[in-house]
Amino acid sequence: MSRITDTMNKLRTERKSALAIFLTGGDPSISASKNLILAAAKAGADIIEIGIPFSDPLADGPVIQRSFLRAIKAGANVTAILKLVESVRKEIETPIVFMVATTLVINHGVGKFMKDSAKAGVDGIILPDAPPEEADEFIPAARAAGLDTIFLAAPTSTPQRLKSVARLCTGFMYYINVSGVTGDKSATVADVGAQIRKAKKVSKAPVMAGFGVKTPEQAKALSKVADGVIIGSAAVDIVASAKNQSAAPEALARYIRSVRKAMDSH
Template sequence: MKGRLEITFDGLRKRRQKALIAYLMAGDPGLPETEQLVLALEQAGADVIELGVPFSDPIADGPVIQQAAERALRNGTSLRKILASVTSLRQRTNIPIILMLYYNSIHAMGCEEFCRAAKAAGVDGLIVPDMPPDEAGPLKIPADAAGLSLIFLLAPTSTADRRKLVAKESHGFVYYVSLTGITGAKLSNVEDIQHNVGKLKKVSAAPVAVGFGVSTPEDAAQVSKVADGVIVGSAIVKRIASHQQDPAMIGHVAEFVRSLKAAMAVV
């Protein structure tokens, strides 16, 4: 039986469209606002939601997302509270929801308990930046048993053997990191992205989505021409931060996401 991620990518492919994967830091500015944002971004055209779980020592995150994590932690956001929010959201939306979190958060709960709880809440997949596929054994078995898609990251510097391993172990989609650096950096050469995504698609049965550096509708349009999905994180989180005190914050963020999806339609 196909899950929400597979159904979404299959439907987009049939319509000759690409997936817009929108990242939110859960709990920034608060979990009630996160739930409202998920629903608003779905209406604005997001196809998949990636929820960041705040962590005190994020290795892959740039300053924008680090600051969002700090705000969320100050608000008392926890992994269990995020799962409760996903449970609440599942009463109102069927959009695929992925958690992006560091292994320490999973380990603290216990892999088996976490995977069961995440699936029961309605989570569809997991991105764990500090757990490469060749070290994912402790998580892979309970994730597979629960029916959670493990999505692994692939860097531009990855070898051919590494591409094959990540393609083999990733489910839902493969997360291609467009640059060697942290989130929030400027988009690298699109020709290089096209070249590397092309090599990856030769060995991957799963769709390939590109993240890191996509910050404008123009970036999203360029990347959507060469990949199956476009992941936008820091640019969304930055707008949430700049409109924190604005009652119309959710509308501002939704309008930005709408502009991204509109740009991706021109492929």
């Protein structure tokens, strides 16, 4: 059983929802990134999602695009991020998921990328630009390496599409609350509650809701319908807005604690 499944099962037993925090690997630097990941885990993030910077991110809004550019300028690449995870894994047991463009995986070599990720201590892979029907070249390699495969579903997904995504998901399904790019709209339960319930009916894996989650109140409301909540742009924005690198981990931790507290209050 994977670290992700273990964590989700444990939270379900405790009647809690999972909180996943997205951070860009290498933003603002590799060493600062390590401190941020450790701070997030210690503050109550159940899963850490690490975005591997890519110069042409498809579904990422301006906050994450700027973050990717900062990381690339600071020298972040696949090899550097793998080393970052290896270093972080010595200190925490929190599940780590890579969000990575298929181009980067192919450039590294699909089988090699999956093996190297698992060896570094990664638990799952999200390929945001790989629709289920094009995932055949990635899934066997990921499974062979012991990685969970996480795919995206959205309010625009047809029932058939939802089923095909659900079949391929292990670890969790990533349900996109709002169509478009990350961080540009705010999610409300009224908008997505019914769709998340539909996704949960067809998915054996837990359903995590992401995109557009900013406030502790939103996270709390969504956690009542989804198995967990993913926060990306809001977390990355806190890092970017901190007055300096040394202040960023505590600012992020404070935000995560406030979200966790809201999600745990019934």
